Amino acid sequence: MAIIPAFNEQDxxxxxxxxxxxxxRLTDEIIVLADNCTDDTIAIALEAGVSVVESAGNARGKAGALNDLLGEILPILDAEDSVLVMDADTELSDRxxxxxxxxxxxxxxxxMAGVGGIFLADDDGWNVVRQLQANEYLRYQRRLARRRGKALVLTGTGTVFKAGVLLGVQ
Incomplete structure (x- = not known):
């Protein structure tokens, strides 16, 4: 299962x-978690044929919306099921x-509780935000290299978790 928290990500x-x-390797289900969206994110996701859960009026941000959805989903999953949580502005490598x-x-x-990856910034045109993102990704890569691939924090950019571990944390 893949969960994609999204706030105004129509683009x-x-x-x-x-x-x-x-x-x-495909996921069994894709859920776009539309958190207080005011643009066409929901319509685009529905037209693409994925499930959409709308979080309207959520004042607790991305984490609050994710915790609410995971609270509903995790009890019906097997402990060994996997859950991918990824950002709505991310394109993962094919494998x-x-x-x-x-x-x-x-x-x-x-x-292991979860596995993430190393991420690269999109090179579709330069702007300050993309440059800052690229710098952050490079910094993260260097930290992982120093720790021989052992991450202390798994990013929201894209991480696969064991459902049982998430349920235990919850």
Whole structure:
């Protein structure tokens, strides 16, 4: 299952959804979590054929909207199900889900709760926000390299979690 929290992402949501549909390992369901959207994000997601959960009047931001949705979904999932949480302005590499799920459920010396990836900024034209994003992604890559790939924080950009672990945290 993939959950995509979105706040006014009409310009990027379709590219994000298409990226999910081009994965080498597909998700069983895609849910766009439309948090206080006032643009066409909901209409675009519905037209694309995915599930939409609308969070209107949510004053607790992305985390609050995610916690509410996860509170409804996690009790009906198996502990070993996987949940991808990703940003609505992100396009994952074609093998992201396959690779993260294989890593999450593969042999490991230590138990894992979730697996993320290294992210690159989109190069479709330069602007200050894209440059800041690129700088942040490079900083994150350097920190991971220093820790030999061990992340202390899994980003919202794209992370696959075990449902049982999320339920335990909740």
């Amino acid at each position: 990027s949501i379709l590219k994000t959804l298409n990226g999910l549909r081009n994965q080498t 992201f889900i396959e690779t993260t799920v294989d890593t999450l459920y593969g042999e490991s010396k230590k138990p």
